[in-house]
Amino acid sequence: xxxxxxxxxxxxxxxxxxxxxxxxxxxxxxxxxxxxxxxxxxxxxxxxxxxxxxxxxxxxxxxxxxxxxx
Numbered sequence: 001x002x003x004x005x006x007x008x009x010x011x012x013x014x015x016x017x018x019x020x021x022x023x024x025x026x027x028x029x030x031x032x033x034x035x036x037x038x039x040x041x042x043x044x045x046x047x048x049x050x051x052x053x054x055x056x057x058x059x060x061x062x063x064x065x066x067x068x069x070x
Contacts (some may be wrong), residue, residue, distance in 0.1 A: 001045045001048070001049075003033070003036055003041060006033075006041065006044050006045060006048060009052075010044065010048070011051075014044060014047055014048070015029045015030050017047055018033075018040055018043045018044050018047060021043050022039060022040065
């Protein structure tokens with residue numbers, strides 16, 4: 001995933017979560033992303049991919065668990 005694609009898919013809190021995973025401040029994570037440092041790019045990509053997968057799986061499972069009215 002390119003930095004442009006990551007930027008387009010980022011949501012509020014992604015730098016905070018990335019900073020917790022890397023043990024750095026959110027501001028440092030943001031600056032490292034702007035400088036295209038590989039560690040932050042990998043973490044943000046993982047956050048985005050996992051979020052998308054979680055949402056897709058949750059929606060699929062909740063669709064299967066819905067009770068139809070009689």
